[in-house]
Amino acid sequence: MCGIAGITDTPNVSVSLYWALYALQHRGQESAGIFTYDGKSVQKHKGYGLVSEVFNGPILESLAGKTGIGHVRYPTTGGSKPENIQPFHFMFRGHVLSLVHNGNLVNTNELRYEYEGRGHIFSTTSDTEVIAAILANEIIHDHTPDEAVSYCMRMIRGSYAVIFMLDGILYAFRDPLGIKPLCLGKIENGGFILASESVALDSVGAIFVRDVVPGESVRLEDGTVYSRKMMKAKSCAHCVFEYIYFARADSIIDGVSxxxxxxxxxxxxxxxxxxxxxxxxxxxxxxxxxxxxxxxxxxxxxxxxxxxxxxxxxxxxxxxxxxxxxxxxxxxxxxxxxxxxxxxxxxxxxxxxxxxxxxxxxxxxxxxxxxxxxxxxxxxxxxxxxxxxxxxxxxxxxxxxxxxxxxxxxxxxxxxxxxxxxxxxxxxxxPREDLCLGCLTGKYPVAIDGEEEEKRGITMVDSYSRPSKV
Ligand code: SF4
Missing domain, CATH: 3.40.50.2020 (Rossmann fold)
Known part of the structure; x- marks a missing residue:
């Protein structure tokens, strides 16, 4: 669970994000947050409660900027602690990174241990901070954001749909099995929206463009969608519970109503x-x-x-x-x-x-x-x-x-x-082989200690697609 959204190039982006999160409220009711980039710095507000309880007119006005990200949370990894409310925000070597995540990593502990060994200090118990740590570490070591995402996807295992804002530019990536949903829409004024479900696109009058493909990373910049296929798998593992329960009935997920x-x-x-x-x-x-x-x-x-x-x-x-x-x-x-x-x-x-x-x-x-x-x-x-x-x-x-x-x-x-x-x-x-049926069969699409795995043949790929104007 959890709902995520990111919007670019839209005046008063906080208001559009508010409506997007409002449409995704069913995915998490514990807390909500919106961070925006005003051209110089990140404006932040988050807290416990429903979207309508966390935000009001003056708060949304204070969240200036045309690009931003938002999150509604249902607690999984990390538990119900105030420091685990998303978005997360980090500053390092002149960069500002804000990030939201829907999903759950199954190798969080190993990765935390490894990064703690390198001197990284974590301030939350969330797997999302581990994702941020890997990205930041790569960028600190002079890798491009694309390379950082590629390395991060190589390291993390589990389900993830991630949207992040690095120095005001919006990026997103989705796990190679497409376990958690993420789709892309175009807003009338020229901006883009990324969101967990198509209902969030509808709520801001955006046109559905496509789902973010499993294993894909996208960068939204200057009215262009730059896409890179980072990983591929022989088959997907879309969560069947999105269709059974989680998603709103009026959403279309991975092409299915x-x-x-x-x-x-x-x-x-x-x-x-x-x-x-x-x-x-x-x-x-x-x-x-x-x-x-x-x-x-x-x-x-x-x-x-x-x-x-x-x-x-x-x-x-x-x-x-x-x-x-x-x-x-x-x-x-x-x-x-x-x-x-x-x-x-x-x-x-x-x-x-x-x-x-x-x-x-x-x-x-x-x-x-x-x-x-x-x-x-x-x-x-x-x-x-x-x-x-x-x-x-x-x-x-x-x-x-x-x-x-x-x-x-x-x-x-x-x-x-x-x-x-x-x-x-x-x-x-x-097709059955493109679905996750773990909780119904006891066989999971990723390796989990003590559980049976149905292998999906995940491999890294290394091909950039041409930047595409949408
Ligand atoms: S199908 Fe079941 S096991 Fe797989 S992601 Fe969905 S809820 Fe979890």
Missing amino acids: VYDVRRRTGELLAKQAPAKADLISPVPDSGTAAATGYSRESRIPFREALIKNRYTGRTFIMPSQEKREIAVRMKLNPVRGHIKDKSVVLVDDSIVRGTTSKKILSLVREFGAKEIHLRIASPQIIAPCYLGTDFPTRSELIASMKPVAEVEKEIQATSLAHISLEGLIEAIGI
């Missing part, structure tokens, strides 16, 4: 796990598109059994279980008239620990539902994620510990069914 994927999962679920019911209801919001697909395929009416209070956060990304459980009650309220004495199919995106599903089902039962058939638009999550999602350890993942029949009993569902792995892959429409 998130809404369409979710609708198709619902259609396939209706075929794979039909149920006799009076109505199909989503668990809002991430179950909504799948529920419309289930309803369309089953011809059972779509009717909302639960209404979401729009002013509460996403429960899964709240940092503690206790907060998550209180949030469920605050967030969802059943529509008694829709469910009393009815058989209901509830469609949700996933089950992680099972506690949220149990709470939701108990609510729906309390309001009079006769039967509750729970349909899940993802296969069982059986293994942790090391690549940026805060899934718990195997012992906390309910599907890792128990078969479906036992989970069904534990959450007191009339019936419980998940979409099959094949069904999910069909719904996404990207």
